[in-house]
Amino acid sequence: MTVSVATSSRDMIEGALARAVQFPRLRYMGSKYKLLPHLARAFADVDGATALDAFAGSGVVSYLLKAQGYQVTSNDFLNFPSAITRATVVNQTVKLTAAEVDTICGEPADDRDFIRRTFDGLYFTAADREFLDSAWSHIDLLKGHKQAIAISALVLAAARKQPRGVFTFTDLRYDDGRRDLHLPLRDHFRERVEDYNRVVFNSGQTCQTRSGDVFDLPAKSYDLVYLDPPYAPPRDDNDYIKRYHFLEGLSVYWRGQKLMENTKTKKLEKKYTPFSYKRTIVDALSRTFEQFKDSTIVLSYSSNAIPDAGTIKDLLGAVKSDIEVREIDHKYSFGTHSTAQRRDVSEYIFIAR
Template identity: 70%
Template sequence: MRQDDLMTSLYRTHERGLVPRAEALARTALFPRLRYMGSKYRLIPHLSSVFEEVGGGRALDAFSGSGVVSYLLKAQGFEVTSNDFLDFPAAITSATVVNQSELLTHDDVRTLIGPPADDRDFISRTFDGLYFNAEDRAFLDSAWSHIDLLGGAKRHIAISALVLSAARKQPRGVFTFTDSSRYADGRRDLTLTLREHFVERVAEYNATVFDDGQSHTAVVGDIADLPPSDFDLVYLDPPYAPQSDDADYMKRYHFLQGLAVYWEGQEIMATTKTKKIIKKFTPFAYKRTIVDALSRTFEQFADAGSLVMSYSSNAVPDAATIVSLLRHVKPNVEVHPIDHTYTFGTHAAATRRSVSEYLFVAR
């Protein structure tokens, strides 16, 4: 029996309960890594253990980010609703969680990397001299000329692959600087063209697709607008409000946000060096508004079976405050501290900071 058939058989065998943790972790290990602030790739074993212990059938990943936790939840057997206020996370979860069977074929890829379907040049013009060379920028325009002709999951896979290609090619994966020459250290991700990246990234996303026989949902929106529904598990991984500055995802990932929608409906700040998009306000990003935002969110999902939340020891508020807020809606609150090292940058001299990552489990 082929491995894909074996895995499909396994998921159907456990369709009325959670999939064994080891099998879910093996599946999740296939998920492509997007460099993303606060990403939970390294914490997946801890999260899977908590999710398995909490149990249930329907789960909400309210701040989906890189998409890996939504994918883990699907791999563990939950029916998943995935939400984020940016568009590219929703494209990723649409491609990997909602999608049950569609793949980009070799013919699809040949078309996507082939001659352009029209003469668009928005990226080439708007980002002239920024981030990528002329060949790479022209490829992004050309790829989108074909993506606009796609629909359904194939479109989502293509967008996800394009986003991941840009993130891998850009040093550190963030778009807060325009001169990447100081990071030109010969790493493979920096030397591949975006066209070459795209072919590899499509293969990675294709490999994540599996049918678990359930219906999943990907949403782009503010968490405050989500209906509480009847979730058994609500996983919260909000931006970690720092002691100073803010947790501004748009500032760091504006290019990925624009690329996911070909900048449709996005307002570029033309006078900025990075050509960033006007950021969306979120109360979770600021220390002056985070406590009220958390309190409102806990109240919103008070009827869920369990609330599981990730938060960092170097963010505001502290663990004691979060426990107090959770106890207003759930009688039992557990705190699991996990030693964790965040890496700021991907080059050899990158700054690494050890912190405790807290997992709060309220039920």
Template identity: 75%
Template sequence: MTTPDISAALERTSVFPRLRYMGSKYKLVPHLAKVFTEIGGRTALDAFSGSGVVSYLLKSLGYRVSSNDFLNFPSVITRATVVNQTVLLTKDDIETVCGPAADDRDFIRRTFDGLYFTAEDREFLDTAWSNIAQLTDDKQAIAISALVLAAARKQPRGVFTITDLRYDDGRRDLRLPLSEHFRERAAEYNKVVFNSGVQNRAFRSDVSTLEPGGYDIVYLDPPYAPPRDDNDYIKRYHFLEGLSVYWKDQKIMENTKTKKLEKRFTPFAYKRTITEALRQTFKQFKDSTIVLSYSSNAVPDAGTIAGLLREFKGDVQVRPVDHKYSFGTHATAQRRDVSEYLFIGR
């Protein structure tokens, strides 16, 4: 791989559609670009892809990227933007999605009656999915990604733990009909499609099931185990997860006000299990250069993580990065004032 043009990669990544996602790494992109370029290599795994921005950065830097997440909607986003090299949604495609329904489905209207969106917006989601179901492969991935981002932008704070408008600050995103959101979000995803010249992959898997070898770089951004509260991604983003598959094979907890999905266990989310989960993950990818981002307000602490890495790596660097998360706007969110660490194990 030739030496990548960092400036060009950062410029390309700067327009990647922004999903308000817990722990997203948009602000870390310049630091990560520098680290990835220092390491070099040709192949990279983004094992916890989340918003998809780091996978897209790696693609922009010329890597052959394998992108993975244990949720479905992040894997759809990376299929649309990292795996997809040339396909766009045409103007006719977009208008077809926003046009008359292709069937009589009404699951969203029935199941989420009175929740999250207006009746017109809920009807649009059913109608849009009836038309998206007619699309295939990369076009469908772009359309689902745009629909997910539209729903996230329309919901206050982008999370689905609340059903009222307590965080309605009057901004345009909360007023725009979902059909118009979809048109704008589809245009955003179309804008970032490009051909990197190498074949990339996207998975939806538990990290422990991934092949351990074949990557020059393995980037790890696991769910944080906070000392208080929780980081349950299903609780916060259950609607987006369900929407990405139109709730196929998803079990809704009918006794919950938010109609959330059943929680999926991950050992990274709990103080009692995360240390061993990290150790096993470092062991799994010991033959690759490991880059891990982790927060000072998470468990375990930086010293423990560095010690775990040294069990498998002879050269471990810890680089603190001043960073504030974009997630959360409430005045008492002091946890936003944290240090982000980049661990590099060679």
């Protein structure tokens, strides 16, 4: 019989946090690494055992939920978060061996050159681009969780090597001399595999992951639904494809992806989401709350986003009678350009029962 995690003690919360802070850190717009202690307490207050992380992003919150004993379903509309959560949340015991890493880092298994040709002169050195093609020639031969770890490590290696972790520019304007920016991708990959191997653990609970629109999730009742939707910022944008298109393509070797050859960055075609636009986000949030009205909803939201906290509370109030709002001081930036200064904002955690 599944035991509720609502009775988690302080020691259990601290133990889950100790695991979660070891999670390999991907620099990702809206990531909740700094809010993990607040989220852990909110999750421990929910009476239940099954949880959905509907907008998984970097995967760290899905991993925290696993560490707190939940049976986790992780979802994101991009592909690479599903690879990360498959490697760290769904996977309970599998790791990549040193011999397997040596093979991936060794001579190529075939003569593929898609990355070398397509991204010639962009982002990385010729040797790094050659390594990415070669690595994928071996990753294609892996199966299951081993493949997921390898893809996750490759994605994180590419993100760490690229200044600011985003692919909206192709030059070295942000090269500040950090080791990550000059370490060869082959060496990055070896280190990132160690990072992912280190966080594999058996929670004793079956978890799953998927990639798709939140509104296409199969009808299922969860005890807890965590929502961290893309914010509609008052300025700039929240276009994840624009920032992370290379990671998205790399996670599937660009199979099934529409590459925009005429763009300087060789980005992917933008995926529509109603959460990105001021004119559609209120309806999108309302539909999401209605979709999960039978679950306890825990939602993260920023005071710097649209709509405001009062509107969020009203929308939740249409489907829930008990709404708690916890306000946390937080530094956050929506952009990576020179005018997007990190500024003090309030991060809200709504708990709607």
